[in-house]
Amino acid sequence: MNRTLIACLLVIVFLFSTCKKVEKDVNNYYPKVKTISATKLPDGTVRVTGQIVSGGSTPIKYAGFCMDTKPNPDMQQNQVLATNITEDTFTYIYSNFDAFKKYYFRAWVANTNGYAIDSDVSADKITLDISLVPCQLNIGILSLTDTNTIIEAFSYVAPVNPASSDFNAYTKNHNIYFRFGRVPFSGIFHTTDADYPDNSSVMIMVDGNRAAAGANVYVRQISSTIIELTICQITYKLNVGGIDRAFTLNTKFWSPG
Amino acid sequence: MKFCFRPHKHLTKFLLFFIATGICNNTYGQLGIVASNVVPRGDMGRLFNKANTVGLYYGQNEAYDAIKIRVGFLYTNLSVRKDTVPVYQVNSSNSNPLIVPGYLAEYRFYMLYFYTDVSLRLWRYNNFSLYAGIGLDAGTSHNEFNSGYEHVSNDTVSNNYNIAGLRINSSIEYRVNAQLDIFAESTFNSLSTTDKSNKLSHYTFGIGLGYHIKKRDE
Numbered sequence: 001m002n003r004t005l006i007a008c009l010l011v012i013v014f015l016f017s018t019c020k021k022v023e024k025d026v027n028n029y030y031p032k033v034k035t036i037s038a039t040k041l042p043d044g045t046v047r048v049t050g051q052i053v054s055g056g057s058t059p060i061k062y063a064g065f066c067m068d069t070k071p072n073p074d075m076q077q078n079q080v081l082a083t084n085i086t087e088d089t090f091t092y093i094y095s096n097f098d099a100f101k102k103y104y105f106r107a108w109v110a111n112t113n114g115y116a117i118d119s120d121v122s123a124d125k126i127t128l129d130i131s132l133v134p135c136q137l138n139i140g141i142l143s144l145t146d147t148n149t150i151i152e153a154f155s156y157v158a159p160v161n162p163a164s165s166d167f168n169a170y171t172k173n174h175n176i177y178f179r180f181g182r183v184p185f186s187g188i189f190h191t192t193d194a195d196y197p198d199n200s201s202v203m204i205m206v207d208g209n210r211a212a213a214g215a216n217v218y219v220r221q222i223s224s225t226i227i228e229l230t231i232c233q234i235t236y237k238l239n240v241g242g243i244d245r246a247f248t249l250n251t252k253f254w255s256p257g
Numbered sequence: 258m259k260f261c262f263r264p265h266k267h268l269t270k271f272l273l274f275f276i277a278t279g280i281c282n283n284t285y286g287q288l289g290i291v292a293s294n295v296v297p298r299g300d301m302g303r304l305f306n307k308a309n310t311v312g313l314y315y316g317q318n319e320a321y322d323a324i325k326i327r328v329g330f331l332y333t334n335l336s337v338r339k340d341t342v343p344v345y346q347v348n349s350s351n352s353n354p355l356i357v358p359g360y361l362a363e364y365r366f367y368m369l370y371f372y373t374d375v376s377l378r379l380w381r382y383n384n385f386s387l388y389a390g391i392g393l394d395a396g397t398s399h400n401e402f403n404s405g406y407e408h409v410s411n412d413t414v415s416n417n418y419n420i421a422g423l424r425i426n427s428s429i430e431y432r433v434n435a436q437l438d439i440f441a442e443s444t445f446n447s448l449s450t451t452d453k454s455n456k457l458s459h460y461t462f463g464i465g466l467g468y469h470i471k472k473r474d475e
Contacts, residue, residue, distance in 0.1 A: 022302030026338040029303050057303075062356055076407060079354035108356075113303065114343040115358055 023057055031056040033063075035107040035118040036089070042129035044186035044220075045095040050107025050118070052088040058112040063090045067105050072120050075108055095200060097126035098185045099221040127186040128220045135232035137252035142171050144206075145248045150174075159256035160184065160227065167255055176251070177205040184219045184227060191215045191234060204234065206249055211236040226254050286470050287316045291442065293463030295333045301457050304342070305335035305366060316467065322432075325376040325388060330369065330396070331461070337364040346406050359406035368457065370396025370448070374426055384432040394446055395421045398457060420457055422448030435472040440465050 023029055032053035039047045048065050063085060067078040082090035090107075097103060102124035108117035137143070144150045152171035160167050166179040180189065181197035192201040193213045204211040211234050218230040230252045237244050291312045297305045314329025342361040348354065374392025381387070398418045405411035428442035441464050448457040 022298055026303070030343060064356070066354075074407060075356065075358045076354040079356065081355065108358075110345055110356060115345045115356065116343065117358070 028054070029057045029113045031060060031109045031111050031114075031116045033107050033109045033116045033118050035065075035105060035121050038103070038105045038121045038123040040123055040126050041093070042132055043188050044097065044126060044128035045093045046097065046103070046105070046123050046126055047091055047093050048105045048107070048121075049089060049091045050082070050109070052090070052109055055109075056111045056113055060109050060111050062110040062115075063108070065092050065094075065105055065107055066117075067094055067103055069101050069103055071104050071122075073104055073106060075106070075115075075117055095187050096182060096185050097187075098224070099125055099127040100224045128188065128218060130220065132188070133218045133230050133232070135230070135250060137230060137232075137250055139228075140253050140257065141251065142169075142174060142176070142253075143250040144174065145250070146245050154253050154257065157253055157255045157257040159225070169251075169253060169255070174207055176249075178217075178229075179203045186221045186227075187219055189217045189219060191217060204231075204236075206236050206247070207238065209236045209238050211249065222254060226256065228252070228254050287318070287438075287467045288470065289314045289316060289327075289329070289465055289467040291329075291463045291465035293331070293461040295331075295335070296460040296462065297335065298458040298460060299456055301335075301459060304337055304339075304364065306338050308333050308335050310334075310461075312463075318469075318473075322386065322473070323378045325378075325390070326373075327376075327392075328371065328373045330371045332369045333367070335366045335368070337366075344404075346409070357406045357409060359404065359409075362403045364400065364402040366398070366400045368396065368398040368420070370394045370420060372424055372446075374424060376426060376428070386430045386432070387427070388430065389427045390425070392424045392426065393421070394424050394448055395419075398450065398455075418450035418452070418455065420448045420450050422446060422457075430467075436469045438467040438469075440467065 034051045034053050036049040036051050041047055050063065050065065052060060052063065062081060064079060064081040066073045066075050080092050082092050084091045102122055103126065104120040104122045106117055106120045108115060140154050142152050142154060152173060155170050155172060157169040158167040160183060162183050165181065165183050166177070169176045179197060180202045181199040189200060189202040191211050191213050192203055193210050194201070194203060197203050202217050215234040220228045222228050231249055234249045235246055236249065238247055291314065293310050293312065295308045295310055297307070310331060310333040312329055312331040314327045316325055316327040318325050340362065344359045344361055346357040346359060348357060372392055372394045374390045376388040376390025379387050379389055398420050399416065401413070401415045404414050424444050424446045426442055426444040428440045430438050430440035432438050444461045446459055446461070449455065
């Protein structure tokens with residue numbers, strides 16, 4: 001009889017140990033989220049902030065945002081996972097906005113049981129703050145410096161090719177080729193020596209010579225079809241008469257122009 | 258929506274089987290009926306509301322009612338707690354988007370299982386007895402729902418599962434006379450589908466009547 005009772009108790013403990021508490025309010029199983037803000041940053045990016053109002057009955061597995069130029073974007077539109085999560089707040093920085101469009105952002109979260117998404121917040125006139133550009137240059141001028149400085153005016157700048165995000169700029173004697181990771185609107189792009197840059201990078205060739213990686217290219221949208229590019233002190237190497245010479249490039253121009 | 262699982266047909270057969278078994282049985286058998294409230298737990302409790310049900314059993318007592326052995330069945334039809342459940346799908350890690358939102362709606366669920374349990378009398382006072390026991394459940398469940406994922410699919414899903422598990426029970430019984438008992442019982446059933454994909458844990462709290470086919474000794 002004692003062994004029987006012990007066996008019964010063990011079964012009871014086992015069965016109850018597999019039992020999860022039932023929430024009285026069924027909505028407590030599912031997370032709740034709030035889209036807090038979309039803050040324009042001086043470099044032409046937008047920091048979106050969301051808040052986990054309630055994680056539900058299981059831990060949050062995913063948190064992120066979606067974005068579109070139409071109100072209340074679908075959760076799959078430009079969907080990203082949050083890159084910075086602190087306690088109940090999470091953020092992500094979107095970049096490369098058209099300054100002449102309005103953008104809508106929504107925060108979402110998901111736990112094991114399901115997901116939740118909040119209504120949108122918006123931001124418009126998102127552009128690079130010109131005070132961040134470290135050099136003040138005249139528009140339409142190319143300056144190349146090693147021991148001497150060559151200054152030439154641009155004779156033609158092609159429009160950005162939306163299909164490949166690249167274009168050429170020509171002076172009388174020189175050519176600069178740009179290949180962006182995506183169609184540039186506003187922001188700070190970083191030079192790379194990769195053949196196919198990522199979304200935040202640009203590959204530059206001056207007269208066929210690749211510019212050094214790690215420098216900044218400042219892009220500011222002037223109108224819906226024109227962007228302004230500013231390059232401050234980007235170096236590249238050119239072999240002249242069998243000797244490698246380092247040149248410094250400074251320029252400011254419009255595309256197309 | 259047409260449902261292919263027709264429990265009322267099965268219930269009629271079971272009812273006839275139990276009555277026939279009871280009539281033909283020559284030992285101290287009993288036929289019983291239990292009206293229960295089914296209380297889902299765990300993952301089942303997230304989806305379904307409580308429900309009332311009625312079950313039948315055939316039992317046999319041994320050792321002057323110190324041991325009860327029962328075979329019975331329970332059928333229950335549970336309603337959902339939330340009309341539309343916000344679910345999601347996860348794409349592969351290098352996909353964008355990663356999370357695809359979806360829904361479950363118009364969820365319907367039926368469960369029919371047989372059980373057998375053995376209970377021991379722990380305490381007795383006059384005509385009152387306290388029992389506790391363990392047993393096994395086995396049967397089938399059926400669910401149907403509409404399911405969809407944004408820009409991907411919308412489907413009507415219908416599944417039948419075999420289910421099995423353990424049960425524990427406790428009851429307090431009052432002997433009315435030589436042929437009739439009334440009792441209140443609680444059970445905890447820890448069932449899962451045989452492919453282990455779903456757990457169907459639930460309590461039942463019920464009251465019942467047991468009719469002994471042959472009069473017991475007073």
